[in-house]
Amino acid sequence: MKLIQFKLVTIICEPGLKNSIVDLSQELGCTGFTITEVKGQGNGEKSGGEIPDEKLKIEIVLELQLAEKLMERLAASYFENYSVITYAADVSVLRPSKFESEKS
Secondary structure, three states, X not given: OOOEEEEEEEEEEOHHHHHHHHHHHHHHOOOOOEEEEEEXXXXXXXXXXXXXXXXXXXXXXXXXXXXXXHHHHHHHHHOOOOOOEEEEEEEEEOOHHHOOOOOO
16 A cells, blocks of 8 residues: 655635635646535634634645645635635545646
8 A cells, every 4th residue: 555645735714715715726726625614713803704603624635736836825815805724734645646636
């Protein structure tokens, strides 16, 4: 069994951003995502259209370079005006072809 290293990018955001974040990830070449409804609270300010405590967690497994590009675009597009956080973790996968960029 050979495990291949990828990144798991996790995005916690307002539900209203779902479509634009998914569209951005697909535009960059991401092959899939998982979305979960979550609740939580941080120390940041809330944006005007935000529903208190309701968030989405979008998880995407992807190659390192694509993870960095996605996170840069998320920061540039959303961090200033929306309640969005993102982080990445190392993951090992058995089926790398499921997560390799369509634009490689």
